[in-house]
Amino acid sequence: MTTPDLLIVENLVKRYDGLLATDDLSLTVRQGELHAIIGPNGAGKTTLIKQLTGEIRSDAGRVIFAGQNLKRVSEPGRSHIGLARSFQITSLFQNFTVLENVCLAVQAHSGHSFRFWKKINNDTNLTEPALTILQHMGLEQRAHTVTSSLSHGEQRQLEIAVALATKPKLLLLDEPMAGMSKEDSETLIEHLLELKNRYTILLIEHDMDAVFSLADRISVLVYGRAIATGTPDEIRNNEDVRQAYLGEEA
Amino acid sequence: MSLSSRQVINSALLVFLAALPFLTDWVGDSFYTGLVARILILAIAALSLNLLIGYGGMVSFGHAAYIGVGAYVVGIGAFHAFEDGIDWMLNGYVQLVAAILGSAVIALIIGAISLRTRGVYFIMITMAFSQMLYFTAVGVETYGADDGLSIYSRSDMLGLIDLNDEKSLYYLIYVSLLVVLYLMHRLVGSAFGNVIRGSKSNEARMRAIGFSPYKYRLTAFVIAGAIAGYAGFLMANLNDFVSPDVMHWTRSGDLIIMILLGGMASLFGPLYGALAFLMLEELLSSIPLTVGGLRVGEYWQLLFGPLLILVVLYARNGVDSFLPGARKGS
Amino acid sequence: MNWLLLLEQILNGFQLGLLLFLLAAGLTLVFGIMDMVNLAHGSLYMMGAYFCATFTGWTGSFLLGALLTLPAVFLLGIIVEVVALRTLYARDHLDQVMATFGLILFFNEATRLIWGPIGLVIPLPDFLNQTVEIIPGAPYPAFRLAIIIVGFLIAGLLYLIVSRTKLGMLIRAGASNREMIGALGINIRLLFTLVFGLGAALAGLAGLMAGPILSVEIGMGEGILILTLVVIVIGGIGSIKGAFIAAILIGLIDTVGRSFLPEILDLILPSQTAATAAPAISSMMIYLLMALVLAIKPQGLFPPKGVGR
Numbered sequence: 001m002t003t004p005d006l007l008i009v010e011n012l013v014k015r016y017d018g019l020l021a022t023d024d025l026s027l028t029v030r031q032g033e034l035h036a037i038i039g040p041n042g043a044g045k046t047t048l049i050k051q052l053t054g055e056i057r058s059d060a061g062r063v064i065f066a067g068q069n070l071k072r073v074s075e076p077g078r079s080h081i082g083l084a085r086s087f088q089i090t091s092l093f094q095n096f097t098v099l100e101n102v103c104l105a106v107q108a109h110s111g112h113s114f115r116f117w118k119k120i121n122n123d124t125n126l127t128e129p130a131l132t133i134l135q136h137m138g139l140e141q142r143a144h145t146v147t148s149s150l151s152h153g154e155q156r157q158l159e160i161a162v163a164l165a166t167k168p169k170l171l172l173l174d175e176p177m178a179g180m181s182k183e184d185s186e187t188l189i190e191h192l193l194e195l196k197n198r199y200t201i202l203l204i205e206h207d208m209d210a211v212f213s214l215a216d217r218i219s220v221l222v223y224g225r226a227i228a229t230g231t232p233d234e235i236r237n238n239e240d241v242r243q244a245y246l247g248e249e250a
Numbered sequence: 251m252s253l254s255s256r257q258v259i260n261s262a263l264l265v266f267l268a269a270l271p272f273l274t275d276w277v278g279d280s281f282y283t284g285l286v287a288r289i290l291i292l293a294i295a296a297l298s299l300n301l302l303i304g305y306g307g308m309v310s311f312g313h314a315a316y317i318g319v320g321a322y323v324v325g326i327g328a329f330h331a332f333e334d335g336i337d338w339m340l341n342g343y344v345q346l347v348a349a350i351l352g353s354a355v356i357a358l359i360i361g362a363i364s365l366r367t368r369g370v371y372f373i374m375i376t377m378a379f380s381q382m383l384y385f386t387a388v389g390v391e392t393y394g395a396d397d398g399l400s401i402y403s404r405s406d407m408l409g410l411i412d413l414n415d416e417k418s419l420y421y422l423i424y425v426s427l428l429v430v431l432y433l434m435h436r437l438v439g440s441a442f443g444n445v446i447r448g449s450k451s452n453e454a455r456m457r458a459i460g461f462s463p464y465k466y467r468l469t470a471f472v473i474a475g476a477i478a479g480y481a482g483f484l485m486a487n488l489n490d491f492v493s494p495d496v497m498h499w500t501r502s503g504d505l506i507i508m509i510l511l512g513g514m515a516s517l518f519g520p521l522y523g524a525l526a527f528l529m530l531e532e533l534l535s536s537i538p539l540t541v542g543g544l545r546v547g548e549y550w551q552l553l554f555g556p557l558l559i560l561v562v563l564y565a566r567n568g569v570d571s572f573l574p575g576a577r578k579g580s
Numbered sequence: 581m582n583w584l585l586l587l588e589q590i591l592n593g594f595q596l597g598l599l600l601f602l603l604a605a606g607l608t609l610v611f612g613i614m615d616m617v618n619l620a621h622g623s624l625y626m627m628g629a630y631f632c633a634t635f636t637g638w639t640g641s642f643l644l645g646a647l648l649t650l651p652a653v654f655l656l657g658i659i660v661e662v663v664a665l666r667t668l669y670a671r672d673h674l675d676q677v678m679a680t681f682g683l684i685l686f687f688n689e690a691t692r693l694i695w696g697p698i699g700l701v702i703p704l705p706d707f708l709n710q711t712v713e714i715i716p717g718a719p720y721p722a723f724r725l726a727i728i729i730v731g732f733l734i735a736g737l738l739y740l741i742v743s744r745t746k747l748g749m750l751i752r753a754g755a756s757n758r759e760m761i762g763a764l765g766i767n768i769r770l771l772f773t774l775v776f777g778l779g780a781a782l783a784g785l786a787g788l789m790a791g792p793i794l795s796v797e798i799g800m801g802e803g804i805l806i807l808t809l810v811v812i813v814i815g816g817i818g819s820i821k822g823a824f825i826a827a828i829l830i831g832l833i834d835t836v837g838r839s840f841l842p843e844i845l846d847l848i849l850p851s852q853t854a855a856t857a858a859p860a861i862s863s864m865m866i867y868l869l870m871a872l873v874l875a876i877k878p879q880g881l882f883p884p885k886g887v888g889r
Contacts (some may be wrong), residue, residue: 079460382867389860556688
């Protein structure tokens, strides 16, 4: 039995001033899996995310998502066909409440917003799905708190909640645990374990414990290339990976 | 439903403004009705600009241009009615529609180009476009060029309301202000307003969750332009005169000052700002103090300029921060 | 078409363009390096003209007056930077716009207080107050020619400073990557102050040269400020090269356009329509050019590296 590939990345290239950030990169994400990408700093992980979401243009190669070539699909357009991302550096509507953050993401996927008259902030079409998501992420108590007064850990959780509100087929999580305390990380790992059952996830993460406990498959990125892809066990035992990357830590 | 103390203050202000023509009758000095009418028109324009600056984060430095377009529609209509006997051009409803549509179309063109840019570029481009309109008006001899156009006949509202009656005109302006305030209240709280505010707060995230801010921003730009055009329509009728000076870039600067003086975080801010701006002008220019044979009031901008800098540095939310229930921070 | 007139207008176009460049050079650096909107740049231009008028009156010599004006405006620029603008770098553009708008009001009013509401005249020495025949049969005012020469000299000097000196290296680095200069451990405050002073001196130079041909009056800096902004936007914020090319372009189009557009329009429109439309259209031309450039390149013709995406 083979699961279909939800995301296919083929020979992707991105150059910055002659420097190759993404170097002929190919990988696939299967429907339903949690695929983690690891690699040392500067391996081009965030660049890859930006290329996938359309925030930056690729110089060569192509991305196929759910059978569709993304070449001509804009960044907002990609959100509408089911790609969602969280940001490595928290990127929220800081002066909005927690609920408003999630509502805005729900709103983006509830038809156009050229509606000038009706009050939006108590629209149950938005608040109900938003509150459900906040509940899942354990943020329902904070729904009416202004985002800027959340703790770092809570903001990181809200990052994911906002992404979930766009009803994604694929979640791109860019270092969701960045800067988190050990305790917060453990809570988040539990949330991710639960999300894993419902979403296909591409996870970029430095926290190796998290990656090896969560991932179905892992790709190792070094200098913009995927040097290995496989199950956690295969990656752990891969000679190239040990030399290029894990070896440095061990 | 109980009112917050802020709502009480706002309501008291509106009641006072409603009663003003009768108060000045009582005092026997109608000068202030004219002055306040001017303030209210500027407040309408400032309210529309606050949709862009305060809620949308689009620092447009050319908003007076749309006031100019609206005002010139009235001026040009009156001119042709007077000179060439084209009576329909004096029809107030025709002028009204032309003023709003005209300024909306021009805002659409200017916005479509300007909103492709960001930050400093956006500020400078909107400013330059408004100067283009200014110089165009200066260049057209037919309509008085530099000297402007005297309006010999105010818009003819076909008997529904007589704009030649100062009180009627004042109440038209006053009701217009109420309508625009309510319009802004609805707009800001709507789905559309949510997108505008979100785009100011975090554009990258807006795109990531599936919004294309450009078309929403452009729509806001056009709405704001149209309202300013309407303010221009009122302005021309109040002044019986229109000249290129209404769209000079410093007039756009005045509108931004009003927003800043009033506080951009609130609905009523621009109204307070417009009041504060023109009251300050009146007050500072009538300072009776004389230093070395020079009357200080005559050089009031010498004080006003540094005052602006101080407001920017130390009172970011202007009048708003002194009212009860002000939001902390910005 | 009158070829001699065309030639004269082209020279006038260069002269306006070079004045614009002097203003734009300083302003584009302030915009580019400090990410700061400074509307009061036109005031420094105005101060240059007023200082020069006064110093020329004191010394009886335009050249001496001009020589005294440059350090005076340089100092004034530094004072403005230290007293008012320094605190605004970290603020958003809206704050900067408002505060520098306040500065304009202050400068205009202070000028009226000190020099009175009536404009001043800067008398030229005889050797500049004559015409020269660069081309036989086409006398051209010596002073305008001098402006062109000085403009080109300054442009060359600026090019050398920016491309060959350490200060220039820092300026270039700053325009494309602000954090980097900080990381280099350079005294960034001093750098900003110096750059601002330099920009002020250039604006003052433009003002003192414009004084004798235009008029020295309150608000003289505002019209030209807008033109300068157009130059900077077209050239690309932070780019000296862009400022130079755009300034010359604007100078030529504006000057040549104004004098020849009526003739050109006359060919395609009924003469009365042409006569009415020409002044309006010719004053719109540079803005249309700006709109065109931005429609194609929103970052201007020469955006500094690293600014665009």
